[in-house]
Amino acid sequence: MTELLSIKGLNKSYGGVKATDDLNLSILKGELHAIIGPNGGGKTTLISQLCGNVMPDSGSVHFSGRDITTMSEHKRPHLGMSRTYQITSLIRTMSVLDNLQLAIQAQAGHSFRFWSDVRRHQIERERASSYARQVGLEGQIQSRVDNLAHGEQRRLEVAMALTSNSCLLLLDEPLAGLGGQEAAEMIKLLDSLKGHKTMLLIEHDMDAVFSLADRVSVLVYGHIIATGPPEDIRQNAEVQQAYLGEA
Amino acid sequence: MIVMNPTKNTTKRVAKVVILVAVLIVPLMLSTFGFTFYLDLATRLSILAIAAVGLNLILGYGGMVSFGHAAYLGIGAYAVGIPAHHWLYGGLNMVASTNGFLQIGLAILASALFAFLTGLVCLKVKGVYFIMITMAFAQMLYYLLVSISEYGGDDGLVIDTRSEFPLISLDDPLQMFLVSVLSLFIIMWGVRRIAKSQFGMVLEGIKGNEARMISLGYNTFRYKLVAYVISGVICGFAGALLGNFTTFISPEMIDWARSGELMFMVILGGVATTMGPLLGAITFIVVEEVLSSLTIYWHLPFGLMLIGIVLFVRGGLSSLLERGQKTDD
Numbered sequence: 001m002t003e004l005l006s007i008k009g010l011n012k013s014y015g016g017v018k019a020t021d022d023l024n025l026s027i028l029k030g031e032l033h034a035i036i037g038p039n040g041g042g043k044t045t046l047i048s049q050l051c052g053n054v055m056p057d058s059g060s061v062h063f064s065g066r067d068i069t070t071m072s073e074h075k076r077p078h079l080g081m082s083r084t085y086q087i088t089s090l091i092r093t094m095s096v097l098d099n100l101q102l103a104i105q106a107q108a109g110h111s112f113r114f115w116s117d118v119r120r121h122q123i124e125r126e127r128a129s130s131y132a133r134q135v136g137l138e139g140q141i142q143s144r145v146d147n148l149a150h151g152e153q154r155r156l157e158v159a160m161a162l163t164s165n166s167c168l169l170l171l172d173e174p175l176a177g178l179g180g181q182e183a184a185e186m187i188k189l190l191d192s193l194k195g196h197k198t199m200l201l202i203e204h205d206m207d208a209v210f211s212l213a214d215r216v217s218v219l220v221y222g223h224i225i226a227t228g229p230p231e232d233i234r235q236n237a238e239v240q241q242a243y244l245g246e247a
Numbered sequence: 248m249i250v251m252n253p254t255k256n257t258t259k260r261v262a263k264v265v266i267l268v269a270v271l272i273v274p275l276m277l278s279t280f281g282f283t284f285y286l287d288l289a290t291r292l293s294i295l296a297i298a299a300v301g302l303n304l305i306l307g308y309g310g311m312v313s314f315g316h317a318a319y320l321g322i323g324a325y326a327v328g329i330p331a332h333h334w335l336y337g338g339l340n341m342v343a344s345t346n347g348f349l350q351i352g353l354a355i356l357a358s359a360l361f362a363f364l365t366g367l368v369c370l371k372v373k374g375v376y377f378i379m380i381t382m383a384f385a386q387m388l389y390y391l392l393v394s395i396s397e398y399g400g401d402d403g404l405v406i407d408t409r410s411e412f413p414l415i416s417l418d419d420p421l422q423m424f425l426v427s428v429l430s431l432f433i434i435m436w437g438v439r440r441i442a443k444s445q446f447g448m449v450l451e452g453i454k455g456n457e458a459r460m461i462s463l464g465y466n467t468f469r470y471k472l473v474a475y476v477i478s479g480v481i482c483g484f485a486g487a488l489l490g491n492f493t494t495f496i497s498p499e500m501i502d503w504a505r506s507g508e509l510m511f512m513v514i515l516g517g518v519a520t521t522m523g524p525l526l527g528a529i530t531f532i533v534v535e536e537v538l539s540s541l542t543i544y545w546h547l548p549f550g551l552m553l554i555g556i557v558l559f560v561r562g563g564l565s566s567l568l569e570r571g572q573k574t575d576d
Contacts, residue, residue, distance in 0.1 A: 051462060053458075053461075053462070073461050074461045074462075074464055074465055074466045074467070075464070075466075077462070077463060077464030078464050082462075082463070082464075083462055085459075089456060089458065089459045089462075090456065090459065091451075091455035091456045091459060091460075092456070093451075093454075093455045094451060094452065094455060098448065098451075098452075101448070102448060102449065102452045102460070102463060103463050105445060105448075105449070106460075106463040106464040106465055111445045111446055111448075111449045111465070112446055112470075112473065113445040113446055114440070114441050114444050114446045114447075115441075115444055116444060116445075117440075117443045117444065118444055118445040118447070118448045119443065119448075160463070164463075164464070
């Protein structure tokens, strides 16, 4: 398999704290690559640097062979990478359909169209609702995001990442705060995307990680201490000590 | 999205149409009965409502609270006054003219340029900083105009000749009113279209969650800048009308208190609504007029009333039109 995302020697410090410490990682095309690690291990900081929200101090990030280390955040989705947030980040005052339509439009060139009523564009509305269907929100398309249950918001978050036709999804704890049934639905959704998308999954739920991931990397104090298939990681002594607890 | 209840929705529409028709008809009726003063009041109201509609585009729909929008009223008015001044007293041949199209064109260009240049700076910051920096730019313009003695400095300048158009004479109060009120209606309609357009949706998204819009791939700065320029141009146009209406221009038009009044009209009427700025302007002008005729200390009750409305009528006056409206939230 070819390499889709390549991270080399990435460093990021906040004051004296090294959030990312000489981090090397490569994500292969088509895999679901999970990153686990203790809290404060630098997982979200890593995602932020990959999507351009935070600039690294040094090192490089290549996406599809292209150097995107310093590319501005709003340009990266156009190359084919999109993200979801650990803390749900949606446009809460707008409807499910509006959120999806905005996500679709973002990819469709500019939005400097000032005159026709955007909510009457049948083709775009239909496209937006097809993504709502994909994540099981077809009954809620007119609801304001505010009024959705937490699990529904999480799924909308994923649906918005899907609209982009991105080949790479950066998923920052999609299971965060989900209850049993909701979590199961999300895992099913992620499983259904396997093979179609390359996914970088940050997750605390170990059962989910070990059942979904093709490969797992362990991030401790900003540094990757191990990468490998789930079963190897489960047995790795160093990982057990650092993260999984003395089992 | 609002789930429309057909009968209530019709009531709401009727109420809006009644207000719009009243704004047009009531002053005309009063003036035919000899109360020409009210025609002037309605003209001023219409012009300020245009500016409020312009401000609403960024303040309401875009969530950018500009505290310096009176600057555009001033720019528009000076774009009428300066050419008229040079036409009469010579100098600056390039712009010396009383041609209305040239003057309004100049008002629009100058407003767009000022909005573009200041927007490049202002829109880099958010929240309170945005409020302060928009105000600072307006005050800079204020002091610049105070310092130009050619145009009267502090005292301002009388516009001897109003903008001249074929077939229309702005010297006639009735025509001045009709031009203002029809401009208002057209601009209200235009901003409504923009708000519902794809651009408007992006603007709404930016107001709701800018970080998310960036991560979706929107260059939000560019969208905000375009909205800011459109808003400035609308206020600049209102300024050109205001100059023609008052036939007097002075730096005082740009004072931060004027900007505050515009903001107040928008918030009073209801942000991000079509009718809001108009309702805000009507209330502001009418109450100001009534109270100041009763007492010279009218500022106090006026201020208290404004605070009361903002505190107790959530969503502004236009939300009263929506009362009883069933929404799904």
